[in-house]
Amino acid sequence: MFKWAQRRAHAAYERLLKREISGVPAHVAVIQDGNRRYASKQGTGPSDGYQAGAQTTEKILNWCKEMGVEELTLYTFSTENFDRPDHERETVFDLLEEKLYEFGDDDRVHNGRVCIRAIGEIERLPERVREAVEYAEHRTAHYDEFTLNIALAYGGRNELLGAAREVVRAVERDELDPTNIDVSEIESRLYDRPLRDVDLIIRSGGDERTSNFLPWYANGNEAAVFFCTPYWPEFSRVDFLRAIRTYESREESWRRTRAKRALTLVKALGDVELTEARATVERFQNRMPEESNADELTIEEINITDGATGLRGREDLLEKRFD
Numbered sequence: 001m002f003k004w005a006q007r008r009a010h011a012a013y014e015r016l017l018k019r020e021i022s023g024v025p026a027h028v029a030v031i032q033d034g035n036r037r038y039a040s041k042q043g044t045g046p047s048d049g050y051q052a053g054a055q056t057t058e059k060i061l062n063w064c065k066e067m068g069v070e071e072l073t074l075y076t077f078s079t080e081n082f083d084r085p086d087h088e089r090e091t092v093f094d095l096l097e098e099k100l101y102e103f104g105d106d107d108r109v110h111n112g113r114v115c116i117r118a119i120g121e122i123e124r125l126p127e128r129v130r131e132a133v134e135y136a137e138h139r140t141a142h143y144d145e146f147t148l149n150i151a152l153a154y155g156g157r158n159e160l161l162g163a164a165r166e167v168v169r170a171v172e173r174d175e176l177d178p179t180n181i182d183v184s185e186i187e188s189r190l191y192d193r194p195l196r197d198v199d200l201i202i203r204s205g206g207d208e209r210t211s212n213f214l215p216w217y218a219n220g221n222e223a224a225v226f227f228c229t230p231y232w233p234e235f236s237r238v239d240f241l242r243a244i245r246t247y248e249s250r251e252e253s254w255r256r257t258r259a260k261r262a263l264t265l266v267k268a269l270g271d272v273e274l275t276e277a278r279a280t281v282e283r284f285q286n287r288m289p290e291e292s293n294a295d296e297l298t299i300e301e302i303n304i305t306d307g308a309t310g311l312r313g314r315e316d317l318l319e320k321r322f323d
Helices: 002-020 035-042 046-067 079-083 086-105 107-111 127-140 156-172 183-188 215-219 237-269 274-285 304-313 315-321
Strands: 027-031 071-078 114-119 146-154 200-203 224-227
Touching: 002 237, 027 215, 035 046, 046 071, 046 086, 046 146, 046 237, 071 079, 071 086, 079 086, 079 146, 086 114, 086 127, 086 146, 107 114, 107 127, 114 127, 127 146, 146 156, 156 183, 156 215, 200 237, 224 237
Parallel strands: 027 071, 027 200, 071 146, 114 146, 200 224
Antiparallel strands: none
16 A cells, blocks of 8 residues: 555656656766665675666666657766776676667667767777677667767766877877867867767766766756766656756756846946947847746836936846846
8 A cells, every 4th residue: 555655656746847847958968876786785796786777777768768858978887997896897798788789779779760879988898899889889870869878988087188188199290280279179089979068967876976977068068967866776767857857947047147147237338329238138138037027128128228327227126027
């Protein structure tokens, strides 16, 4: 009876979360932590934890597709994982080889036009895993509806260090003018096909750190971060929806901040030309939060034609709209 009630409550909470979400991130990155601790909790070996975690990985791929996420990056095997015991590494490599071939042949992957690609120091992996990577990538290379990035032998610092070294070599060979080094130049040396900026990082297992995961695409974009307690095999659809809600709350906060800054700028314009002030207001109108009734906030209401005095006269009204 108790489990039945628990399932009903869980389902009701899931429906509530779905109703609360109105937008989704384009790129979600996941640190799949807690497989071994889950196995220990169940009284089984690490291999059982990895197998259970692989099932959750397949689920989150489906959840992302259902919600409209366009790109998913999974932190599957880090450079630090090479320090684990041989038998554990071989278990992970066996599972990777198996799943990559499965994904390469899976009808769901092909029907959903999922492009699979691996990122990281792939050359450090055993040959059999590299061959499985090549198979999955080749079979899905022409798809562009959804992108699944699998981070293997991956380390964020090594990623940036490798790009920096390539830039230095290009400059030394006179192939690149130092004055032409920009964001796009760095990104082109990170991967053959750059990733989207990361909008949301999810980490399971209870640890609250991002472990240098995708520093160029996540930290540079100030991605939202969701930490949760469940081990990766226990990660549920409700946890995923809560993560999406965290991202949406972060975006709403940013919209409010940008709108307030825009109004502050307009107030500070004072006696500038009317056309310049009007252009500034119109530029930022579409960034105002919904609850501020941005469509009703007109140039005339702000009264910029009266210069600084008119703007100050409307200060109380504007403050009320954003409190």
